[in-house]
Amino acid sequence: xxxxxxxxxGMTQFGTFVDRTMKDLLLDACIQAxxxxxxxxxxxxxxxxxxxxxIYNQEILGAIVANELGLGFIxxxxxxxxxxxxxxxxxxxxxxxxxxxxxxxxxxxxxxMKHASTADVTQAINAAMDNDSNEKxxxxxxxxxxxxxxxxxxxxxDASKKHLALVALKNRENAIHNPLAQFxxxxxxxxxxxxRMITNPLGLFDCSPMTDGAAAxxxxxxxxxxxxxxxxQSSGPTQMQxxxxxxxxxxxxxxxxxxxxxxxxxxxxxxxxxxxxxFSMTEMLAIEExxxxxxxxxxxxxxxxxxxxxxxxxxxxxxxxxSRGHPIGATGISQLYQLVHQLRGTAPNQVEGNPRLALSQxxxxxxxxxxxxxxxxx
Amino acid sequence: xxxxxxxxxxxxxxxxxxxxxKCQQGKLQETEVSASGTVYSFTDIHIAPAEFAHIxxxxxxxxxxxxxxxxxxxxxxxxxxxxxSVELKGLEEGAFIYTKAD
Numbered sequence: 001x002x003x004x005x006x007x008x009x010g011m012t013q014f015g016t017f018v019d020r021t022m023k024d025l026l027l028d029a030c031i032q033a034x035x036x037x038x039x040x041x042x043x044x045x046x047x048x049x050x051x052x053x054x055i056y057n058q059e060i061l062g063a064i065v066a067n068e069l070g071l072g073f074i075x076x077x078x079x080x081x082x083x084x085x086x087x088x089x090x091x092x093x094x095x096x097x098x099x100x101x102x103x104x105x106x107x108x109x110x111x112x113m114k115h116a117s118t119a120d121v122t123q124a125i126n127a128a129m130d131n132d133s134n135e136k137x138x139x140x141x142x143x144x145x146x147x148x149x150x151x152x153x154x155x156x157x158d159a160s161k162k163h164l165a166l167v168a169l170k171n172r173e174n175a176i177h178n179p180l181a182q183f184x185x186x187x188x189x190x191x192x193x194x195x196r197m198i199t200n201p202l203g204l205f206d207c208s209p210m211t212d213g214a215a216a217x218x219x220x221x222x223x224x225x226x227x228x229x230x231x232x233q234s235s236g237p238t239q240m241q242x243x244x245x246x247x248x249x250x251x252x253x254x255x256x257x258x259x260x261x262x263x264x265x266x267x268x269x270x271x272x273x274x275x276x277x278x279f280s281m282t283e284m285l286a287i288e289e290x291x292x293x294x295x296x297x298x299x300x301x302x303x304x305x306x307x308x309x310x311x312x313x314x315x316x317x318x319x320x321x322x323s324r325g326h327p328i329g330a331t332g333i334s335q336l337y338q339l340v341h342q343l344r345g346t347a348p349n350q351v352e353g354n355p356r357l358a359l360s361q362x363x364x365x366x367x368x369x370x371x372x373x374x375x376x377x378x
Numbered sequence: 379x380x381x382x383x384x385x386x387x388x389x390x391x392x393x394x395x396x397x398x399x400k401c402q403q404g405k406l407q408e409t410e411v412s413a414s415g416t417v418y419s420f421t422d423i424h425i426a427p428a429e430f431a432h433i434x435x436x437x438x439x440x441x442x443x444x445x446x447x448x449x450x451x452x453x454x455x456x457x458x459x460x461x462x463s464v465e466l467k468g469l470e471e472g473a474f475i476y477t478k479a480d
Contacts, residue, residue, distance in 0.1 A: 119428040126427050133393070135451040137472035139423060139430045140438045147421030148440055155419070155460050200422040240440060241392055241451040246419060 004097045004231075005224035006217060006375065007104070008037030011337045014182040014213035014325030022056055022112040027068055029214035029330070030108050034069070037218035043102035045076040048089035048109035049329035051124045052078075055116045065108060082128035083278060084364030085109060086215070086332025087233075087371030093219045094231040094373075108216035109334070111327035121210050125328075128365040130238040143207050145240050145366040146279040147199035152246050153281065154201070159299035161201050164280040165192040166302050168205040168322055171277060174309060175319025178338075178348040182211050182325030206280040211325035215333035217340075223378075226343050229265075229357070230374040232258035236367040243367075247296065249282075251370035252289040252361060259359070259372035260291075267291035270374070271355035272342045273313065274335035276363035277320040283307075286361060287315060290372075309349045317342065317349040332362035332371060343377040379413035379466065381448050382406035390448045411445040413466035414479065417458045418442040418449055439464070441476060452476040 010032025012025050026047070034042075047061040062076025079089040086109030093105035113121050125142050129135070140148075153159055169189050175181035187205060195203035219228065236251030237243055244250070260266055267290055275290070277283035284298045292313045293301040301307060307315040318324045318338035321331060339358035341347035358375045382394050386404025398404040420439035423430070430436070437454040441464055452474035455467060463479040 118425070119431055122425065123427040123429065134472055134474055138438055138451050138453040138474060139426065139433070139436055140451055141423055141425075141427060141430075143425070144421050144423045144438055147423075148419045148438065151421060151460065152419035152440075196424075197422070198425045200424070202421075239393065239451070241449045243449070246440065246449075 002098050002100060002221050004094050004219050004221060004228040006226040006228065006340050007040065007220050007224050008033040008035070008218040009216065009337045009340045010036065011180055011215040011334055012213050013180050014211050014327060016114040017212045018115070020212070022052060022058055022110055023064060025112065025212060025214040026061065026065065026108055026110040029216040030065055030069060030106060033216035033218045034106065040104045040218065040220065042071045042074060042104055042106045044074055044096055044105045045071065046089040046092045046105065046107045047078050048086035048332060049078055050080060050082055050085050050111060051328065054124045054127065055120060056112050061110065081369045082364035083276065083328050084332060084362045084369040084371050085329040087362030087373070088369065090217060090333060090336065090373065091231045091233055091371055094228055097219055097221050104218065104220040106216065106218055107333065108214060109330035109332060110214035111329045112212050113210040113327065114212045133239055135239050135241055140240065141199065142366065143199045143202055143279060146281045147202050148240060149246060149285065150201050150281040153284065156247065157296045157299060161193060163299040163302055164201070164206050164284065165189055167277065167280040167283050168192050170308055171316050171320040171322040174317050174349050175323030178319050178324060181319040181323055182209060183323040202279055202281065208278045208321035208326035211327040213325060213327035213330050215330045215337050217333055217336055225378060226340055227376045227378045228373060229376040230259040230263035232262060233369065233371045234258065235369055238365060238368045240366060247285065249285055249289055249367040251367050252286050252363065255370040255372040256290040256361065259374050263374045265357060265374065270357050270359045272317060272339065272351045272358045273315045274318060274338050275315060275361040277316055277322050278326060278363065280322065282363065283315065283320065290361060309351060314351050317347060317351060335360040335362060336373065336375070339375050343375060379411055380408055381411055381446055383409050390446050392448050392450045411443060413443070415441040415443040415464055417460050417462045417464055419460055420454070420458050422457065439476065450474055
Protein backbone atom coordinates (compact mmCIF):
# COMPACT_ATOMS: atom_id res chain seq x y z
CA UNK A 1 0.00 0.00 0.00
CA UNK A 2 1.16 3.55 -0.72
CA UNK A 3 2.85 5.17 2.27
CA UNK A 4 1.54 8.54 3.45
CA UNK A 5 3.75 11.26 4.94
CA UNK A 6 3.17 14.63 6.62
CA UNK A 7 4.73 17.55 4.74
CA UNK A 8 3.35 20.54 6.60
CA UNK A 9 1.10 21.57 9.47
CA GLY A 10 -0.58 24.85 10.34
CA MET A 11 -2.73 26.10 13.18
CA THR A 12 -4.24 29.37 14.29
CA GLN A 13 -4.33 30.51 17.87
CA PHE A 14 -7.36 28.91 19.58
CA GLY A 15 -9.70 31.20 21.52
CA THR A 16 -12.25 33.96 20.96
CA PHE A 17 -11.85 35.94 17.75
CA VAL A 18 -14.74 38.32 17.29
CA ASP A 19 -12.96 40.15 14.45
CA ARG A 20 -12.01 37.07 12.41
CA THR A 21 -14.36 35.15 10.12
CA MET A 22 -14.47 31.38 9.78
CA LYS A 23 -13.00 31.69 6.27
CA ASP A 24 -10.15 33.85 7.56
CA LEU A 25 -9.21 31.27 10.24
CA LEU A 26 -9.53 28.36 7.81
CA LEU A 27 -7.34 29.95 5.13
CA ASP A 28 -4.74 31.07 7.70
CA ALA A 29 -4.17 27.46 8.86
CA CYS A 30 -4.15 26.16 5.24
CA ILE A 31 -1.58 28.72 4.09
CA GLN A 32 0.72 27.92 7.05
CA ALA A 33 0.57 24.21 6.21
CA UNK A 34 1.10 24.75 2.47
CA UNK A 35 4.08 27.08 3.06
CA UNK A 36 5.69 24.56 5.38
CA UNK A 37 5.15 21.87 2.74
CA UNK A 38 6.87 24.06 0.12
CA UNK A 39 3.63 24.94 -1.73
CA UNK A 40 3.16 21.61 -3.53
CA UNK A 41 0.56 20.94 -6.22
CA UNK A 42 -2.55 19.86 -4.28
CA UNK A 43 -4.77 17.13 -5.76
CA UNK A 44 -7.72 17.29 -3.33
CA UNK A 45 -9.00 19.14 -0.26
CA UNK A 46 -10.98 17.82 2.72
CA UNK A 47 -12.33 20.17 5.39
CA UNK A 48 -13.55 18.94 8.79
CA UNK A 49 -16.39 21.05 10.16
CA UNK A 50 -19.42 20.38 12.35
CA UNK A 51 -21.65 23.42 12.86
CA UNK A 52 -20.69 25.88 10.13
CA UNK A 53 -24.09 25.36 8.55
CA UNK A 54 -26.19 25.40 11.71
CA ILE A 55 -24.72 28.36 13.60
CA TYR A 56 -22.56 30.22 11.04
CA ASN A 57 -24.69 29.75 7.90
CA GLN A 58 -21.69 28.66 5.85
CA GLU A 59 -21.17 25.41 3.97
CA ILE A 60 -19.11 24.63 0.76
CA LEU A 61 -15.91 24.98 2.81
CA GLY A 62 -13.94 22.64 0.53
CA ALA A 63 -14.65 24.69 -2.58
CA ILE A 64 -13.96 27.93 -0.70
CA VAL A 65 -10.47 26.68 0.24
CA ALA A 66 -9.65 25.55 -3.32
CA ASN A 67 -10.97 28.78 -4.82
CA GLU A 68 -9.41 31.25 -2.37
CA LEU A 69 -6.03 29.51 -2.50
CA GLY A 70 -6.13 29.18 -6.30
CA LEU A 71 -5.68 25.41 -6.19
CA GLY A 72 -7.57 24.82 -9.46
CA PHE A 73 -10.57 22.66 -10.32
CA ILE A 74 -9.61 19.90 -7.89
CA UNK A 75 -12.13 17.75 -5.97
CA UNK A 76 -13.00 18.98 -2.48
CA UNK A 77 -15.45 18.02 0.25
CA UNK A 78 -16.54 18.98 3.71
CA UNK A 79 -16.45 16.07 6.19
CA UNK A 80 -18.80 15.88 9.17
CA UNK A 81 -18.43 13.43 12.03
CA UNK A 82 -19.37 15.59 15.02
CA UNK A 83 -16.27 16.27 17.15
CA UNK A 84 -14.35 13.70 15.08
CA UNK A 85 -14.89 15.71 11.86
CA UNK A 86 -11.21 16.71 11.70
CA UNK A 87 -9.86 13.23 12.30
CA UNK A 88 -12.23 11.71 9.75
CA UNK A 89 -11.21 14.40 7.21
CA UNK A 90 -7.54 13.43 7.71
CA UNK A 91 -8.48 9.79 7.21
CA UNK A 92 -10.21 10.63 3.90
CA UNK A 93 -6.96 12.28 2.78
CA UNK A 94 -4.93 9.24 3.84
CA UNK A 95 -7.28 6.85 2.01
CA UNK A 96 -7.26 9.07 -1.09
CA UNK A 97 -3.46 8.86 -1.25
CA UNK A 98 -3.33 5.14 -0.35
CA UNK A 99 -5.75 4.39 -3.18
CA UNK A 100 -3.42 5.99 -5.70
CA UNK A 101 -6.01 8.58 -6.72
CA UNK A 102 -4.07 11.50 -5.22
CA UNK A 103 -0.41 12.27 -4.55
CA UNK A 104 -0.90 15.28 -2.27
CA UNK A 105 -3.95 16.26 -0.20
CA UNK A 106 -4.63 19.34 1.92
CA UNK A 107 -6.79 18.61 4.98
CA UNK A 108 -8.09 21.39 7.18
CA UNK A 109 -10.52 21.75 10.06
CA UNK A 110 -12.32 24.78 11.38
CA UNK A 111 -15.04 25.89 13.79
CA UNK A 112 -16.42 29.29 14.74
CA MET A 113 -18.49 29.06 17.95
CA LYS A 114 -17.88 32.11 20.10
CA HIS A 115 -20.27 34.44 18.25
CA ALA A 116 -23.31 32.42 19.41
CA SER A 117 -24.95 32.10 22.86
CA THR A 118 -24.10 29.16 25.15
CA ALA A 119 -27.69 27.84 24.92
CA ASP A 120 -27.62 27.96 21.09
CA VAL A 121 -24.19 26.28 20.88
CA THR A 122 -25.29 23.61 23.40
CA GLN A 123 -28.35 23.03 21.22
CA ALA A 124 -26.18 22.76 18.07
CA ILE A 125 -23.76 20.35 19.83
CA ASN A 126 -26.77 18.21 20.74
CA ALA A 127 -27.08 17.43 17.02
CA ALA A 128 -24.23 15.00 17.78
CA MET A 129 -26.75 12.82 19.65
CA ASP A 130 -29.59 10.70 18.28
CA ASN A 131 -32.30 13.32 18.57
CA ASP A 132 -35.15 11.05 17.52
CA SER A 133 -34.97 9.11 20.77
CA ASN A 134 -36.54 8.96 24.23
CA GLU A 135 -33.05 9.67 25.56
CA LYS A 136 -32.81 13.08 23.94
CA UNK A 137 -36.41 13.85 24.92
CA UNK A 138 -35.51 13.10 28.55
CA UNK A 139 -33.10 16.03 28.33
CA UNK A 140 -29.78 14.19 28.18
CA UNK A 141 -27.01 16.42 26.86
CA UNK A 142 -23.50 15.81 25.65
CA UNK A 143 -21.83 16.81 28.96
CA UNK A 144 -24.71 15.03 30.72
CA UNK A 145 -23.65 11.72 29.15
CA UNK A 146 -20.13 12.06 30.55
CA UNK A 147 -21.56 13.13 33.93
CA UNK A 148 -23.55 9.87 34.07
CA UNK A 149 -20.38 7.94 33.19
CA UNK A 150 -18.36 9.76 35.85
CA UNK A 151 -20.84 8.99 38.65
CA UNK A 152 -20.78 5.30 37.71
CA UNK A 153 -16.96 5.34 37.51
CA UNK A 154 -16.80 6.75 41.04
CA UNK A 155 -19.28 4.07 42.19
CA UNK A 156 -17.25 1.20 40.74
CA UNK A 157 -13.74 2.43 41.64
CA ASP A 158 -12.00 4.39 44.39
CA ALA A 159 -11.78 7.41 42.10
CA SER A 160 -13.38 10.73 43.04
CA LYS A 161 -13.89 14.22 41.69
CA LYS A 162 -10.28 14.95 42.72
CA HIS A 163 -8.99 12.54 40.07
CA LEU A 164 -10.97 14.27 37.33
CA ALA A 165 -9.62 17.59 38.64
CA LEU A 166 -6.07 16.20 38.37
CA VAL A 167 -6.71 15.51 34.65
CA ALA A 168 -7.97 19.07 34.16
CA LEU A 169 -5.04 20.49 36.16
CA LYS A 170 -2.46 18.56 34.11
CA ASN A 171 -3.93 19.76 30.84
CA ARG A 172 -4.11 23.35 32.12
CA GLU A 173 -0.44 23.18 33.16
CA ASN A 174 0.45 21.94 29.68
CA ALA A 175 -1.56 24.69 27.95
CA ILE A 176 0.29 27.41 29.88
CA HIS A 177 3.38 26.62 27.75
CA ASN A 178 1.49 26.30 24.45
CA PRO A 179 1.40 29.70 22.71
CA LEU A 180 -1.59 28.64 20.57
CA ALA A 181 -3.75 27.39 23.48
CA GLN A 182 -7.00 29.03 24.55
CA PHE A 183 -6.38 28.95 28.32
CA UNK A 184 -2.89 29.91 29.46
CA UNK A 185 -3.74 31.21 32.91
CA UNK A 186 -2.72 28.90 35.77
CA UNK A 187 -5.47 27.24 37.83
CA UNK A 188 -5.27 25.51 41.21
CA UNK A 189 -6.69 22.12 42.15
CA UNK A 190 -8.96 23.88 44.64
CA UNK A 191 -10.28 26.26 41.98
CA UNK A 192 -11.02 23.33 39.66
CA UNK A 193 -12.75 21.34 42.42
CA UNK A 194 -14.94 24.26 43.47
CA UNK A 195 -15.86 25.58 40.02
CA ARG A 196 -19.46 26.07 38.90
CA MET A 197 -21.28 22.77 38.30
CA ILE A 198 -22.19 21.92 34.70
CA THR A 199 -23.46 18.32 34.94
CA ASN A 200 -22.75 16.72 38.31
CA PRO A 201 -19.94 15.75 39.01
CA LEU A 202 -18.43 17.70 36.11
CA GLY A 203 -17.64 21.32 36.83
CA LEU A 204 -16.56 24.09 34.49
CA PHE A 205 -12.90 22.95 34.31
CA ASP A 206 -13.96 19.35 33.56
CA CYS A 207 -15.63 20.46 30.31
CA SER A 208 -13.95 21.61 27.10
CA PRO A 209 -14.82 25.19 26.17
CA MET A 210 -16.38 26.84 23.14
CA THR A 211 -13.55 27.88 20.82
CA ASP A 212 -12.82 29.57 17.50
CA GLY A 213 -9.90 28.15 15.54
CA ALA A 214 -8.53 26.20 12.61
CA ALA A 215 -5.77 23.68 11.85
CA ALA A 216 -4.43 22.13 8.64
CA UNK A 217 -2.11 19.39 7.43
CA UNK A 218 -0.55 18.54 4.07
CA UNK A 219 -0.27 14.80 3.34
CA UNK A 220 1.62 13.26 0.44
CA UNK A 221 2.93 9.98 -0.90
CA UNK A 222 6.33 11.69 -1.27
CA UNK A 223 8.68 10.87 1.60
CA UNK A 224 9.14 13.16 4.61
CA UNK A 225 10.46 12.64 8.16
CA UNK A 226 6.92 11.99 9.53
CA UNK A 227 5.16 8.82 8.36
CA UNK A 228 1.43 8.14 8.92
CA UNK A 229 1.88 4.60 10.15
CA UNK A 230 -1.82 3.87 10.75
CA UNK A 231 -5.24 5.41 10.24
CA UNK A 232 -8.26 3.64 11.76
CA GLN A 233 -11.86 4.50 12.47
CA SER A 234 -14.80 2.88 14.29
CA SER A 235 -18.40 3.63 15.20
CA GLY A 236 -20.20 2.90 18.45
CA PRO A 237 -23.60 3.24 20.16
CA THR A 238 -25.36 6.56 19.56
CA GLN A 239 -27.42 6.22 22.72
CA MET A 240 -26.24 5.80 26.31
CA GLN A 241 -29.01 3.27 27.05
CA UNK A 242 -27.55 0.97 24.36
CA UNK A 243 -24.11 0.78 26.03
CA UNK A 244 -23.19 -2.79 26.84
CA UNK A 245 -20.78 -1.58 29.53
CA UNK A 246 -21.34 2.06 30.52
CA UNK A 247 -17.67 2.42 31.48
CA UNK A 248 -16.47 1.41 28.03
CA UNK A 249 -16.52 3.40 24.79
CA UNK A 250 -16.19 0.61 22.24
CA UNK A 251 -15.48 2.97 19.31
CA UNK A 252 -12.31 4.17 21.10
CA UNK A 253 -11.23 0.65 21.95
CA UNK A 254 -11.89 -0.74 18.47
CA UNK A 255 -10.28 2.16 16.58
CA UNK A 256 -7.24 1.78 18.83
CA UNK A 257 -7.10 -1.97 18.28
CA UNK A 258 -7.31 -1.52 14.50
CA UNK A 259 -4.62 1.18 14.52
CA UNK A 260 -2.23 -0.95 16.61
CA UNK A 261 -2.84 -3.89 14.27
CA UNK A 262 -2.21 -1.81 11.13
CA UNK A 263 0.93 -0.24 12.62
CA UNK A 264 2.19 -3.52 14.07
CA UNK A 265 2.78 -1.88 17.46
CA UNK A 266 1.13 -1.97 20.88
CA UNK A 267 0.18 0.67 23.43
CA UNK A 268 3.49 0.09 25.20
CA UNK A 269 5.37 1.34 22.10
CA UNK A 270 3.66 4.75 21.96
CA UNK A 271 5.85 7.62 23.18
CA UNK A 272 3.42 10.55 23.19
CA UNK A 273 -0.35 10.83 22.95
CA UNK A 274 -3.04 13.39 22.10
CA UNK A 275 -6.51 12.10 23.01
CA UNK A 276 -10.00 13.51 22.97
CA UNK A 277 -10.51 14.98 26.45
CA UNK A 278 -13.80 16.73 25.65
CA PHE A 279 -14.39 16.11 29.35
CA SER A 280 -11.91 15.11 32.05
CA MET A 281 -13.89 11.87 32.35
CA THR A 282 -13.37 11.12 28.67
CA GLU A 283 -9.58 11.25 29.06
CA MET A 284 -9.86 8.86 32.01
CA LEU A 285 -11.80 6.31 29.93
CA ALA A 286 -9.71 6.79 26.77
CA ILE A 287 -6.38 6.06 28.47
CA GLU A 288 -7.95 2.77 29.59
CA GLU A 289 -9.65 1.92 26.27
CA UNK A 290 -6.43 2.56 24.31
CA UNK A 291 -4.64 0.05 26.52
CA UNK A 292 -2.22 2.44 28.22
CA UNK A 293 -3.60 1.48 31.63
CA UNK A 294 -5.88 -1.29 32.92
CA UNK A 295 -9.65 -0.89 32.90
CA UNK A 296 -10.97 1.05 35.91
CA UNK A 297 -7.39 1.92 36.93
CA UNK A 298 -6.77 5.03 34.80
CA UNK A 299 -7.38 7.17 37.89
CA UNK A 300 -4.39 5.57 39.63
CA UNK A 301 -2.13 6.45 36.67
CA UNK A 302 -3.39 10.03 36.78
CA UNK A 303 -2.77 10.22 40.53
CA UNK A 304 0.77 8.91 40.04
CA UNK A 305 1.51 11.54 37.37
CA UNK A 306 2.13 8.93 34.68
CA UNK A 307 0.24 10.96 32.02
CA UNK A 308 2.18 14.17 32.68
CA UNK A 309 4.81 15.42 30.21
CA UNK A 310 7.42 13.89 32.54
CA UNK A 311 5.48 10.63 32.97
CA UNK A 312 5.96 7.33 31.14
CA UNK A 313 2.87 7.95 28.92
CA UNK A 314 2.56 11.71 28.26
CA UNK A 315 -1.06 12.56 27.32
CA UNK A 316 -2.23 15.86 25.84
CA UNK A 317 1.02 17.79 25.99
CA UNK A 318 -0.79 20.51 23.98
CA UNK A 319 -3.20 21.14 26.86
CA UNK A 320 -5.86 18.94 25.27
CA UNK A 321 -9.38 19.98 24.42
CA UNK A 322 -9.87 21.09 28.03
CA SER A 323 -7.27 23.88 27.85
CA ARG A 324 -5.85 24.09 24.32
CA GLY A 325 -9.51 24.52 23.29
CA HIS A 326 -12.02 22.59 21.18
CA PRO A 327 -13.02 24.26 17.89
CA ILE A 328 -14.89 21.09 16.96
CA GLY A 329 -13.96 20.54 13.29
CA ALA A 330 -10.34 21.60 13.89
CA THR A 331 -9.68 19.47 16.98
CA GLY A 332 -8.61 16.22 15.28
CA ILE A 333 -6.10 18.10 13.13
CA SER A 334 -4.75 20.22 15.98
CA GLN A 335 -3.91 16.95 17.76
CA LEU A 336 -1.73 15.99 14.78
CA TYR A 337 -0.19 19.49 14.73
CA GLN A 338 1.07 18.90 18.28
CA LEU A 339 2.26 15.34 17.57
CA VAL A 340 4.14 16.30 14.39
CA HIS A 341 6.00 18.91 16.45
CA GLN A 342 6.69 16.31 19.16
CA LEU A 343 8.25 14.01 16.55
CA ARG A 344 10.27 16.92 15.11
CA GLY A 345 11.45 17.85 18.63
CA THR A 346 9.92 21.33 18.41
CA ALA A 347 6.72 21.00 20.52
CA PRO A 348 5.65 23.06 23.48
CA ASN A 349 6.17 20.69 26.45
CA GLN A 350 8.58 18.66 24.31
CA VAL A 351 8.79 15.09 25.61
CA GLU A 352 12.40 14.09 26.30
CA GLY A 353 14.13 11.16 24.65
CA ASN A 354 13.31 11.80 20.94
CA PRO A 355 9.80 10.33 20.73
CA ARG A 356 9.41 8.03 17.70
CA LEU A 357 5.76 6.89 17.81
CA ALA A 358 2.84 9.23 18.50
CA LEU A 359 -0.88 8.43 18.74
CA SER A 360 -3.91 10.67 18.30
CA GLN A 361 -7.50 9.72 19.12
CA UNK A 362 -10.43 11.91 18.08
CA UNK A 363 -13.96 11.17 19.37
CA UNK A 364 -17.30 12.22 17.88
CA UNK A 365 -20.69 12.17 19.60
CA UNK A 366 -21.34 10.21 22.78
CA UNK A 367 -18.96 7.51 21.58
CA UNK A 368 -20.45 7.44 18.07
CA UNK A 369 -17.20 7.90 16.10
CA UNK A 370 -13.56 7.42 16.98
CA UNK A 371 -10.50 7.92 14.79
CA UNK A 372 -6.97 6.89 15.71
CA UNK A 373 -3.82 7.90 13.83
CA UNK A 374 -0.34 6.66 14.63
CA UNK A 375 2.56 8.79 13.40
CA UNK A 376 6.19 7.67 13.21
CA UNK A 377 9.42 9.67 12.99
CA UNK A 378 11.41 8.12 10.12
CA UNK B 379 -42.81 -1.26 29.29
CA UNK B 380 -42.22 -2.31 25.69
CA UNK B 381 -38.70 -3.67 25.05
CA UNK B 382 -37.09 -5.73 22.28
CA UNK B 383 -35.47 -9.17 22.60
CA UNK B 384 -33.40 -11.01 19.99
CA UNK B 385 -34.98 -14.17 18.54
CA UNK B 386 -31.53 -15.82 18.33
CA UNK B 387 -29.40 -14.68 21.30
CA UNK B 388 -29.71 -13.03 24.72
CA UNK B 389 -29.57 -9.43 23.39
CA UNK B 390 -32.21 -7.03 24.76
CA UNK B 391 -32.74 -3.32 24.12
CA UNK B 392 -35.24 -0.59 24.79
CA UNK B 393 -34.82 0.52 21.16
CA UNK B 394 -35.57 -1.57 18.10
CA UNK B 395 -32.90 -2.45 15.51
CA UNK B 396 -33.14 -3.87 12.01
CA UNK B 397 -30.78 -6.73 12.91
CA UNK B 398 -29.51 -7.88 16.29
CA UNK B 399 -26.23 -5.92 16.82
CA LYS B 400 -24.83 -8.76 18.98
CA CYS B 401 -25.31 -11.92 16.87
CA GLN B 402 -26.16 -10.12 13.60
CA GLN B 403 -28.54 -12.96 12.79
CA GLY B 404 -31.66 -12.68 14.92
CA LYS B 405 -34.47 -10.18 14.67
CA LEU B 406 -35.66 -8.09 17.59
CA GLN B 407 -39.09 -9.05 18.85
CA GLU B 408 -41.29 -6.82 20.96
CA THR B 409 -42.02 -7.95 24.51
CA GLU B 410 -43.59 -6.37 27.59
CA VAL B 411 -41.84 -6.11 30.99
CA SER B 412 -42.32 -4.11 34.18
CA ALA B 413 -40.89 -0.56 34.00
CA SER B 414 -39.66 -0.77 37.61
CA GLY B 415 -35.92 -0.62 38.07
CA THR B 416 -32.86 0.67 39.89
CA VAL B 417 -30.76 3.78 39.23
CA TYR B 418 -27.58 2.56 37.48
CA SER B 419 -26.15 6.07 37.23
CA PHE B 420 -27.33 9.68 36.92
CA THR B 421 -26.39 13.30 36.52
CA ASP B 422 -27.92 16.63 37.45
CA ILE B 423 -27.94 18.89 34.41
CA HIS B 424 -27.33 22.50 35.42
CA ILE B 425 -26.40 23.90 32.00
CA ALA B 426 -29.11 22.83 29.54
CA PRO B 427 -29.73 23.37 25.85
CA ALA B 428 -32.22 26.11 24.90
CA GLU B 429 -35.22 23.74 24.75
CA PHE B 430 -34.68 22.43 28.31
CA ALA B 431 -33.31 25.61 29.92
CA HIS B 432 -36.65 26.38 31.62
CA ILE B 433 -36.56 23.16 33.71
CA UNK B 434 -32.83 23.23 34.65
CA UNK B 435 -31.39 21.94 36.87
CA UNK B 436 -32.97 18.55 36.28
CA UNK B 437 -31.85 14.96 36.82
CA UNK B 438 -31.34 12.40 34.06
CA UNK B 439 -30.81 8.79 35.13
CA UNK B 440 -29.91 5.52 33.48
CA UNK B 441 -32.33 2.95 34.91
CA UNK B 442 -31.57 -0.77 35.03
CA UNK B 443 -34.92 -2.55 34.62
CA UNK B 444 -35.72 -5.28 37.17
CA UNK B 445 -37.28 -7.78 34.77
CA UNK B 446 -34.92 -7.63 31.76
CA UNK B 447 -31.24 -6.94 30.99
CA UNK B 448 -32.19 -3.51 29.62
CA UNK B 449 -31.23 0.03 30.61
CA UNK B 450 -33.49 3.00 29.94
CA UNK B 451 -32.60 6.68 29.97
CA UNK B 452 -35.18 8.71 31.86
CA UNK B 453 -35.76 12.06 33.51
CA UNK B 454 -36.32 11.90 37.28
CA UNK B 455 -38.80 14.05 39.14
CA UNK B 456 -36.32 14.46 42.03
CA UNK B 457 -32.64 13.92 42.88
CA UNK B 458 -31.51 10.29 43.14
CA UNK B 459 -28.48 8.17 44.00
CA UNK B 460 -27.12 5.02 42.37
CA UNK B 461 -29.03 2.01 43.70
CA UNK B 462 -32.31 3.83 44.37
CA SER B 463 -35.44 1.86 43.41
CA VAL B 464 -37.53 3.76 40.90
CA GLU B 465 -40.75 3.36 38.96
CA LEU B 466 -42.28 4.86 35.84
CA LYS B 467 -44.48 7.86 36.54
CA GLY B 468 -45.51 8.45 32.95
CA LEU B 469 -44.51 9.69 29.52
CA GLU B 470 -44.00 13.38 28.80
CA GLU B 471 -43.44 14.45 25.19
CA GLY B 472 -41.71 11.17 24.41
CA ALA B 473 -39.60 11.15 27.57
CA PHE B 474 -39.84 8.50 30.29
CA ILE B 475 -40.40 10.29 33.62
CA TYR B 476 -39.40 8.22 36.62
CA THR B 477 -40.00 8.71 40.32
CA LYS B 478 -38.51 7.10 43.45
CA ALA B 479 -40.34 3.95 44.54
CA ASP B 480 -41.94 3.95 47.98
